[in-house]
Amino acid sequence: MHVMLVQSLVFGILVGALYGLAAVGLSLVFGVTKLLNVAHGELLMFGGYATFWIFTLYGVDPFLALPVTMIFLILIGVIVYGLLFARMVKLSEETKIQNTLLVGFGLSLILQNLALRLWTADDRGVTTAYSGWAFTLLGVRFPIVRVASLGIALAALGALHLFLQKTYTGKAIRATAEDWEAASLMGIDIHRIYLLAFVLGTAMAGIAGALVSVGYSIEPNMGLEWTLIALIVMVLGGLGSIMGTFVGGIVLGVTQALTSCFIGGTYREVVGLLIFLLVLIFRPQGLFGAKER
Amino acid sequence: MRARLMTMMVIVLLVSTLVTNCTPTPTQAPTPTKEAAAPTEEAAPTEAPPPPAPEFIEVGASIPLTGKYGALGAMVKPGYEYAVQDINDKGGVYVKEYDAQIPIRLTIYDDESDPTKAVSKLETLYSEQNVVAYLGGAASDMHAATAAIAEKNKVPYLGIAFALYAIHQQGYQYLFSPFPKSPAQARDVFEILNAEIPEGERPTKVAIFQETTDWGIELAGLWKENAAQYGYEVVVHEQYAPRSEDFSDMILKAKQAGAEMLLAVPNPPDGIAMFKQMSELGWTPKFSLIIRAPENITWGETMGTVGDYVTIFPGWHHGEKFPGVEELNAKYQAEFGRPADLLTGPAYACVQILADAIERAGTLDRDAIRDAIAATDMTTVVGPVTFNADGTGNVLNPLIQWQNGQQELVWPKDHATADLLYPAPPFEER
Amino acid sequence: MQKKGSQVSKKIAISITIVLILIATAALPLVVKKDSTINLAILVFLYVTLSSSWNILGGYAGQTNLGHAAFFGLGALTTRLLWLSGRPFILSLLAGACVAVGFALLIGIPAFKLRGVYFSIGTLALAQILYITVGNVFPMITSLPTQALITYQLVPRYYLALVLALLTIGTAYLLVNSRLGLGMMAVREEEDAAESLGVSALQHKLLALSASAFFAGLAGGAFAYYHVGYYPQFPFTPVWTFDAVMIAYIGGTGTIVGPIIGGIFYVVVKELLALKLVELHLIVFGVLFILAVLFLPGGLVEVWSKIQTAFARRARGQEAQAALPRDTGI
CATH class of the missing domain: 3.40.50.2300 (Response regulator)
Structure with missing residues (x-):
C-alpha cells in the first residue's frame, strides 16, 4: 500500500509542477502589469502546437526545441501586447481589469478557432522514442519524460527568479510591479517593462504548453481548462510570488493525487478546490502573497 | 475630444461595413x-x-x-x-x-x-x-x-x-x-474474444475505468452484467470525472490486481493521458477496448507504439x-x-x-x-x-484495432483487413 | 429654467421609449409566428436577466463574482427536479431561486473576507466545485418526457423570460436608486471610507449578492423550463459566468441599459454570424468583440452617450466644450 501511496505522491508532484509552471506566466503578467490575460491557456496551447509541429515536421526533440518554442511565443506575445494590451496600460485599475478580460476573451475565441482552422480539432501530442521509459527507485517508478519536465520547470523558474532578483532589468520589473508611478519617476521606461513582463509570461506559457504536449495532449479547445487551473494556482500561491505560485501548483497536484488514493478519482478536483478555498479562508492573500493594504 | 469622436465614427462605420459585408456572402455551407x-x-x-x-x-x-x-x-x-x-x-x-426528381x-x-x-x-x-x-x-x-x-x-x-x-x-x-448502441458494444466484445481466443488464453480479469457520465455508467453496468455470463471477472472498477490529469492511482490498482483487459470510454485527452501513464507505470493489458478516444485519426501519431493493439467499436470502417x-x-x-x-x-x-x-x-x-x-x-x-x-x-458493429499506427478492421472476419492481434506485448518491448 | 424643461422632456421621451419597447416585446409572439425568432428572443431575455443579475453585485457593488454559474445552475437544477417530478412550475421556479439565495448566504460571509482577484477566483473555484459535483451526482441527461414535448410551446417560455428580464431590470433600477443602492456604490468606490461613514460593507455586499443570486436562480429556472434536454451539469459550466460577465462588460457595467445592449449584441450578432459564416463565425465575432472593446472602453453604452454629446455640442456650439458631462449613469 505505501508504495502505491508514494507512487501517487510522485505523480502528484509531477502533475503539480506543470500546474505551477502554467500559472507562473499568468502570475508574472498580472503582478507587473495588472493585466489579467484570460487567453493564457490559448497561448499555452500555441506553445504545445509549436512543439508538436517542430517535432513532426523536422523531427526535433521537444526538449531541444524549447528555445524555438519560446521565441515563437515571444513573437506572439509582442504582437498581442503591441496590438491589444498596450492600449489598456493607461486605464484606471478597474477599467483595466475589465477591458483586459474582454480583450482576453475575444482573443481566446480568435486563437482557439484559428488553431481549429489551421490544425483541425483532433487531439495531438508528442511521443518520442523514450516516452514510456521510467526508472524504478525502491519500487516507485519515475517516468523520465515527466521527471525531465519537472527539471525544465524548475530550471525555467530558477532562471526567472534569478533574472528578477539579480539583474537590473529584473529589479526594474519588480519595482514596477510594486509601484509603477514611483518606478516611472525613477526613470524606468514603464512601457518597455510591461512589454518585457508580458512576453516573459507568454514564453513561460510556451514552455508549459510544450510540456503539456509531451506529457498529455493538445487540442484547440484546451485553453479554458488551463486558464482556470492557472488562475486558481496563481491565487493559491499568492499574487506576486513566483516561487509561491510554483509551490501552489505542487500543493494542488499533491492534494489531487492523495484524493485519488483515498477517496477516489471522481472527487480529486473537488477536494483540490476545497483545499484551495480553505487556504483562502485562513490566508486571504494566498500561501505566499503579501498582505493587501 | 473631436479627434476621438472622429475615430469613433470611423470605427463604427468600419464595423458596420464588416458586418454587412459578411452578411450576404454566399458561403458554401448554407447554399x-x-x-x-x-x-x-x-x-x-x-x-x-x-x-x-x-x-x-x-x-x-x-x-x-x-x-x-x-x-x-x-x-x-x-x-x-x-x-x-x-x-x-x-x-x-x-x-x-410531384412525379419529378428533386435535388x-x-x-x-x-x-x-x-x-x-x-x-x-x-x-x-x-x-x-x-x-x-x-x-x-x-x-x-x-x-x-x-x-x-x-x-x-x-x-x-x-x-x-x-x-x-x-x-x-x-x-x-x-x-x-x-x-x-451500448448493449451491442457491451456484448460483442466478449463474443468476439471468446470466438477468437481459445479458452485458457483469454484475458479473464477485467479492469473497468469508468467515466462518471451517463454513457460511462451505462456501459460499465452492461459490461459487468455480460462479463460474468461469458466467463470473465471484473477485478477493478474505478471511476473518474472527465478531464483528469492523473490516472496513476487506478492504473496501479489494475496492475496490482493482475487485470489483463481494460474497458473504458474516455474522451480523447483522458484516453491519451491514460495510455501514456499506463506505459510509464508499466501496466500493459493484453487486450483493451477503448471506445471514443482512439477514434480520432491522430491517435496513431500521437501515441506511437503505445497506441497500438488498442481496439474500438466506432460503428464503421472504410474497409x-x-x-x-x-x-x-x-x-x-x-x-x-x-x-x-x-x-x-x-x-x-x-x-x-x-x-x-x-x-x-x-x-x-x-x-x-x-x-x-x-x-x-x-x-x-x-x-x-x-x-x-x-x-x-x-447495423453491423465492427471491431477496429490500431496496428502499426493504422486503424485495421479485425471483426467480422468477412470484412477484416487484418487479424486481431492478441495478446498485446508489453509497452516496453514494442 | 430652460435646462429643467429639457430634462422633463428628456424624461418623457425616455418613458415613451420604454413603453413602446414594452408593447413591442409583449406583442412580438402575436406578430411573429416563427419559432426561430421567438427562440432567439428567449435567449436574449435569458442572457439579459443573467447579466443584469450579475451586474447588481459585479457592477454596482464592485465585487467581480466569477461564480455566477453556480446560482444559475442551482436554480436550473432545483426547478427542473421539482417541476419534472410533478410540482407546479411556479413553485419550482421560486424554490430554485430560494436555493440559489440560500447558497449565496452560505458562502457570502467567508467569500467577502476576500478582496479583489482573490474574491473573483475564490467564487470561480466554488462554482467549479458545484460543477464537478453535480456532474458526479446527476450524470443522467434530463430530457422532457415525450408527452411534454408534444404539448411544448415556446410562447409561454417567451413570456416567462420576458417577465423575468423586466423584473430583474426593474428591481436593479429601483435598488440602485435607493439608499441601499447608494450604499452599494459607496462600497464599490471606497470600502473603508464607506465603513467609516457607517455603511456596513458586508451587509450591503450580502444584500447585493442575494439579489444577484435570486435573479440568477430565476434565470436558471427559466432555462430549466425552456430547454428540452441537457445534462444537469450543463448550466453550471463556467461559460455561463463568462457570458454574463462579458455581456455586462461589453454593454457597460454599473449601468442599467448596459446588460440589455450587451445581451442583444452578444446573442443576436453571434447568432447572425453563426448562420452566415458557419464555422468561421467565432473568429469574426472575436475580432468584432475586440474592436468594440478597444474603441468603446466604457462599453457599448458609450455609443449612446457619445452620440448624445455630439448632438449636444452641435446644438450648443463650442461654449459647452469646457464642461462636458460624463454621463454614464443610465
Missing part, C-alpha cells in the same frame, strides 16, 4: 451543395398533372464544427455532403407526388458543441428552411437536445456518433440512429465491403488524403436512408417520411439497415 440540373425529361402529360414540384428537398443539420466535439463534427460533415452530392449528381430523389438542399450550421446553440439552429432550420428532415450532429448530449426538438417539431431525425442507449428509451417517435464504400473512400482520399474516417460512413448512410425513405414515401410529408424511415430495409455503405421500434438501428 445548396450542388445546384443539380433541373430534371430535363418531363414526364409525359397524363390525365391529372401533378402539382408543381418544389425546387429542393430541404434538409438541415446542426453539427459541432467548433468547440469540444469539433473533431467528431469534422468526420460527420463530409459524409452528409458527399451523400447529398452523389444523389444530386443523379438528379435528386424521385418523389411520386436535396442541405443546410449545415455550426452549434459550437453547445446544446443550447444547437436548439437554436434546429429551430432556424425548421422556421426558415422548412426542412423535411434533420440530420444530427455528434455526441450524446448534443443529440439529447436536438432529438427532443425534432420530436417537438415532428421532423424525422437521423443521427449517428452516439452510442448512448438511454436516449432511445424516451419513447421518441422521430429519432432514428443507424449506429451500434467494409459494402457497395458504395470504395467510391466514398476515393472521394475522401481526393479531398483529405486518406480513406474515409470512422464516422463519415455512418453519416453518409443517414442520407442514403433518408433519400430511400422519401422515395418510398412518395411525398415530402414529414410523417410519411418518418413512417418510411421506420420501415427501412436497405443496404447502405454501413451495410444492411433496419430499425427497431425505439429508433435504434440493426
Whole structure:
C-alpha cells in the first residue's frame, strides 16, 4: 500500500509542477502589469502546437526545441501586447481589469478557432522514442519524460527568479510591479517593462504548453481548462510570488493525487478546490502573497 | 475630444461595413451543395398533372464544427455532403407526388458543441428552411437536445456518433440512429474474444475505468452484467470525472490486481493521458477496448507504439465491403488524403436512408417520411439497415484495432483487413 | 429654467421609449409566428436577466463574482427536479431561486473576507466545485418526457423570460436608486471610507449578492423550463459566468441599459454570424468583440452617450466644450 501511496505522491508532484509552471506566466503578467490575460491557456496551447509541429515536421526533440518554442511565443506575445494590451496600460485599475478580460476573451475565441482552422480539432501530442521509459527507485517508478519536465520547470523558474532578483532589468520589473508611478519617476521606461513582463509570461506559457504536449495532449479547445487551473494556482500561491505560485501548483497536484488514493478519482478536483478555498479562508492573500493594504 | 469622436465614427462605420459585408456572402455551407440540373425529361402529360414540384428537398443539420466535439463534427460533415452530392449528381430523389426528381438542399450550421446553440439552429432550420428532415450532429448530449426538438417539431431525425442507449428509451417517435448502441458494444466484445481466443488464453480479469457520465455508467453496468455470463471477472472498477490529469492511482490498482483487459470510454485527452501513464507505470493489458478516444485519426501519431493493439467499436470502417464504400473512400482520399474516417460512413448512410425513405414515401410529408424511415430495409455503405421500434438501428458493429499506427478492421472476419492481434506485448518491448 | 424643461422632456421621451419597447416585446409572439425568432428572443431575455443579475453585485457593488454559474445552475437544477417530478412550475421556479439565495448566504460571509482577484477566483473555484459535483451526482441527461414535448410551446417560455428580464431590470433600477443602492456604490468606490461613514460593507455586499443570486436562480429556472434536454451539469459550466460577465462588460457595467445592449449584441450578432459564416463565425465575432472593446472602453453604452454629446455640442456650439458631462449613469 505505501508504495502505491508514494507512487501517487510522485505523480502528484509531477502533475503539480506543470500546474505551477502554467500559472507562473499568468502570475508574472498580472503582478507587473495588472493585466489579467484570460487567453493564457490559448497561448499555452500555441506553445504545445509549436512543439508538436517542430517535432513532426523536422523531427526535433521537444526538449531541444524549447528555445524555438519560446521565441515563437515571444513573437506572439509582442504582437498581442503591441496590438491589444498596450492600449489598456493607461486605464484606471478597474477599467483595466475589465477591458483586459474582454480583450482576453475575444482573443481566446480568435486563437482557439484559428488553431481549429489551421490544425483541425483532433487531439495531438508528442511521443518520442523514450516516452514510456521510467526508472524504478525502491519500487516507485519515475517516468523520465515527466521527471525531465519537472527539471525544465524548475530550471525555467530558477532562471526567472534569478533574472528578477539579480539583474537590473529584473529589479526594474519588480519595482514596477510594486509601484509603477514611483518606478516611472525613477526613470524606468514603464512601457518597455510591461512589454518585457508580458512576453516573459507568454514564453513561460510556451514552455508549459510544450510540456503539456509531451506529457498529455493538445487540442484547440484546451485553453479554458488551463486558464482556470492557472488562475486558481496563481491565487493559491499568492499574487506576486513566483516561487509561491510554483509551490501552489505542487500543493494542488499533491492534494489531487492523495484524493485519488483515498477517496477516489471522481472527487480529486473537488477536494483540490476545497483545499484551495480553505487556504483562502485562513490566508486571504494566498500561501505566499503579501498582505493587501 | 473631436479627434476621438472622429475615430469613433470611423470605427463604427468600419464595423458596420464588416458586418454587412459578411452578411450576404454566399458561403458554401448554407447554399445548396450542388445546384443539380433541373430534371430535363418531363414526364409525359397524363390525365391529372401533378402539382408543381418544389425546387429542393430541404434538409438541415446542426453539427459541432467548433468547440469540444469539433473533431467528431469534422468526420460527420463530409459524409452528409458527399451523400447529398452523389444523389444530386443523379438528379435528386424521385418523389411520386410531384412525379419529378428533386435535388436535396442541405443546410449545415455550426452549434459550437453547445446544446443550447444547437436548439437554436434546429429551430432556424425548421422556421426558415422548412426542412423535411434533420440530420444530427455528434455526441450524446448534443443529440439529447436536438432529438427532443425534432420530436417537438415532428421532423424525422437521423443521427449517428452516439452510442448512448438511454436516449432511445424516451419513447421518441422521430429519432432514428443507424449506429451500434451500448448493449451491442457491451456484448460483442466478449463474443468476439471468446470466438477468437481459445479458452485458457483469454484475458479473464477485467479492469473497468469508468467515466462518471451517463454513457460511462451505462456501459460499465452492461459490461459487468455480460462479463460474468461469458466467463470473465471484473477485478477493478474505478471511476473518474472527465478531464483528469492523473490516472496513476487506478492504473496501479489494475496492475496490482493482475487485470489483463481494460474497458473504458474516455474522451480523447483522458484516453491519451491514460495510455501514456499506463506505459510509464508499466501496466500493459493484453487486450483493451477503448471506445471514443482512439477514434480520432491522430491517435496513431500521437501515441506511437503505445497506441497500438488498442481496439474500438466506432460503428464503421472504410474497409467494409459494402457497395458504395470504395467510391466514398476515393472521394475522401481526393479531398483529405486518406480513406474515409470512422464516422463519415455512418453519416453518409443517414442520407442514403433518408433519400430511400422519401422515395418510398412518395411525398415530402414529414410523417410519411418518418413512417418510411421506420420501415427501412436497405443496404447502405454501413451495410444492411433496419430499425427497431425505439429508433435504434440493426447495423453491423465492427471491431477496429490500431496496428502499426493504422486503424485495421479485425471483426467480422468477412470484412477484416487484418487479424486481431492478441495478446498485446508489453509497452516496453514494442 | 430652460435646462429643467429639457430634462422633463428628456424624461418623457425616455418613458415613451420604454413603453413602446414594452408593447413591442409583449406583442412580438402575436406578430411573429416563427419559432426561430421567438427562440432567439428567449435567449436574449435569458442572457439579459443573467447579466443584469450579475451586474447588481459585479457592477454596482464592485465585487467581480466569477461564480455566477453556480446560482444559475442551482436554480436550473432545483426547478427542473421539482417541476419534472410533478410540482407546479411556479413553485419550482421560486424554490430554485430560494436555493440559489440560500447558497449565496452560505458562502457570502467567508467569500467577502476576500478582496479583489482573490474574491473573483475564490467564487470561480466554488462554482467549479458545484460543477464537478453535480456532474458526479446527476450524470443522467434530463430530457422532457415525450408527452411534454408534444404539448411544448415556446410562447409561454417567451413570456416567462420576458417577465423575468423586466423584473430583474426593474428591481436593479429601483435598488440602485435607493439608499441601499447608494450604499452599494459607496462600497464599490471606497470600502473603508464607506465603513467609516457607517455603511456596513458586508451587509450591503450580502444584500447585493442575494439579489444577484435570486435573479440568477430565476434565470436558471427559466432555462430549466425552456430547454428540452441537457445534462444537469450543463448550466453550471463556467461559460455561463463568462457570458454574463462579458455581456455586462461589453454593454457597460454599473449601468442599467448596459446588460440589455450587451445581451442583444452578444446573442443576436453571434447568432447572425453563426448562420452566415458557419464555422468561421467565432473568429469574426472575436475580432468584432475586440474592436468594440478597444474603441468603446466604457462599453457599448458609450455609443449612446457619445452620440448624445455630439448632438449636444452641435446644438450648443463650442461654449459647452469646457464642461462636458460624463454621463454614464443610465
